Amino acid sequence: MSHSAHPAGPSHGYPLPTVEPVIAPPDLTVLNPRIWSANVGRQGSEVAVAGLPASQLAAEHGTPLFVLDTEDLRQRARTYATAFTGGDVYYAGKAFLCTTVARLLAEEGLGIDVCTSGELAVALRAGVDPQRLALHGNNKSVAELRLAVESGVGRIVLDSHTEIDRLAQLAAEAGVRQRVLIRVTVGVEAHTHAFIATAHEDQKFGFSLAAGQAAAAAARVVGHPQLELVGLHSHIGSQIFDTGGFEVAAHRVVGLLAKIRDEHGLELPEIDLGGGQGIAYVDGDDPQPAAEVAARLRKIVERECEMAGLAVPRLSVEPGRAIIGPSMLTLYEVGTVKPVVLDGGTVRNYVSVDGGMSDNIRTALYAADYTVVLANRISDAPPQLSRVVGKHCESGDIVVRDCWLPADLAPGDLLAVAATGAYCFAMSSNYNRIPRPPVVAVTGSRSEVIVRRETLEQLMANDVGWSAADQLAASPVGGVDG
Template identity: 65%
Template sequence: MRAHEAGALHADISNQGPAWLRTPEDVNALMPALWPRSVTREADGAVAVAGLSVRDIAAEFGTPVYVLDEADLRSRCRDFRAAFPTEDIFYAGKAFLCRAVVRMIAEEGLHLDVCTGGELATALSAGMPPERIGFHGNNKSVAELSRALDAGVGRIIVDSFTEIDRLTALARERGVRPRVLVRVTVGVEAHTHEFIATAHEDQKFGFSLAGGAAANAAFKILDEGVLELRGLHSHIGSQIFDASGFEVSARRVLALQAQIRDARGVELPELDLGGGFGIAYTSQDDPATPQDLAKRLRKIVDSECAAENLAVPHLSIEPGRAIVGPAVFTLYEVGTVKELDGIRTFVSVDGGMSDNIRTALYDASYSATLASRASTAQPLLARVVGKHCESGDIVVKDEFLPADVQAGDLVAVPGTGAYCRSMASNYNHVPRPPVVAVRDGQARLIVRRETEEDLLALDVG
């Protein structure tokens, strides 16, 4: 697809300079890969989701607001389910979790991965069967592990020798034998931002493969016989497009499987290759489909198992961003437009880094479009910024918007389902936005907007 078909132009394209011309039609266009599948631009120029205009959403729920296309989210669950029909698919709840989403992914046949007591509480309160829950985390407390055991979660991914001892003691007290996987740090440098790469040696997660800790953790669990060791787990990072990292990870983890078999005579029945599958945030991103991922991962695992003379283990994966990320966009209202001659134009919206920290934290790129109307004005290279007292409060670094963008317009930013509401804050005492699910032309509130009363209720001083 040509870049000008994206409906969004970014810094890498803008560097081509003024000779690279765009038209109002380009700016009004919507690139399907960036938006929920039901999003269209109506005859009056307003963006609509599942048949409901964003103007109606803003009028009823205010802005900023996260807008979730429920049919889109469910269809992405089904895409993964169809591509991985015999594997376990654990939706990574850290991407975005609320009770409504728990119910959606449960109804679509997915499992759920949680990594804190709060996420576990949300899952259980929404009725997720505990046997379909996996519990991650590098520093699970005694209280968190106790609750997981008492609830009967399906598996716990152990992350340290301290945790193995802690969990073993709790299991002995209760007379239970929880299923566990050992998280292995395989030494793979994923091609992603350093803060979301999780398989290189110098980071907090898992047991080192190169240093022998991973093998020793497996031996310890097997020798003590209290916990049921089901397999190994590897997660190499997030927003990954290159499958070569998964190939290296699988090769190293399966070599450890063979080492465990040779040393203890036990062939572990499960393997979790994690998640981190990338999505399109801009026209420059080209993510793999679930079908492509399934084909590549199966080929990798089958080949490595054959090389190690291992039976192919039961495979599980953990997509989070790939399911919820494209299913949500954030709707803002423009407050001010500030032109700096010869530099750039700043379009300030009524949210910012408190509802999307990823641009500031990871230098993430996003797209944006004028959503409340179409425009015949010429394109204007703008920076969409928030209302916070911080120069790094940037939502979209570089984007072409119509030159007549003005206060009161609605601007929509796609691809905000993952890690935006989950990482939202109250910086500058700004209440966090609501989440609205839209289906068949109807909108319902699934996470309400915070209020100033909510903020003050926590302030006991």
């Protein structure tokens, strides 16, 4: 499956087609190395992470359970840092962020892109050099901007004229000159899902290039001596498997660089092309290696700068999914298996697990595809068309929409869902008052909890209730019903 890019148009609103597997794979035990992390394999009959079998991990930590292959994560971070030597790699914290991950990525030479005070606080607590942080967001509050300025955040990406003036005032109050980039919407969108395509004009992020807003924003920043304009930022979407969209985006961003030079005598030293590099979720997904992505992006920027008569700026990217996504899997325990007869007599097993849309909303939100396997044993039973669903009171609570699992799947079995490192825990919720799962890091055949499982007590901690006097006062008849 290939995700291309094209000039923005009405097609960004069309849903992606869903494809139901009509032919069962020949072997349900195979673990495609493009999809699973490097240290996931079979140990005897079980799926294991760095030698730790699924049943052991579930017994020690319970389910649902996010399992992070830390060596795989380090290797992916190193690969990106090496590929973009001479530039900057900012890990997109929105994909998944905790102090352990932030510290690990910083150790491997990556910066971190944060977009809220919470993400900024995590990175600072992890000891990440503030100069290696970039702050994004379309509605940064005064408090968030002040925290960023006072913490010494290296780059703030500006998203509105209001924010430009607000940040200039805060920088003046702090007595600093804050380095900033302008986020530019370039009229190119990733041809993925409408909700993760972010560079078409009709959306909340950035300054429109076509409408002249980006050039006006640059002039406004230049007029504030408290702000140092160091570059331009563009982001065209997520889960992209080719560089066609980046080529168009770079052409347009470099054109604005030339315009700023001509109008203000200022040649900006940086260009950030954002993230969006895709990963393999299912067989047939074909992501590009980091080195290949870097080489192509450099070639594109160099060519455009040569044509515009500009020095080649320092190149930055913000891969989040491409680094953390494949490094994590989720373990679930099967609760029920319900066969449902479809039109034409086909039987689909509805396999209910002990998690669902509260720990992975992406299937419901984006019609995302995932790979799932039986993790605690190998079965000789024939494959059965299946749908893995959660325990929430919602018909759209689906983890894996269409898959093949052994026909003898039973309550108590464990399922492993691959590539859940990005936007699963990060977008988790307490829907139906279900506590969030823990995250366990596995390194060298040892597991360690890095994010604790929430408890019912923690869920109730913020539910302060009403006092008896409040209840009496609130009653429409002057007393408590019942």
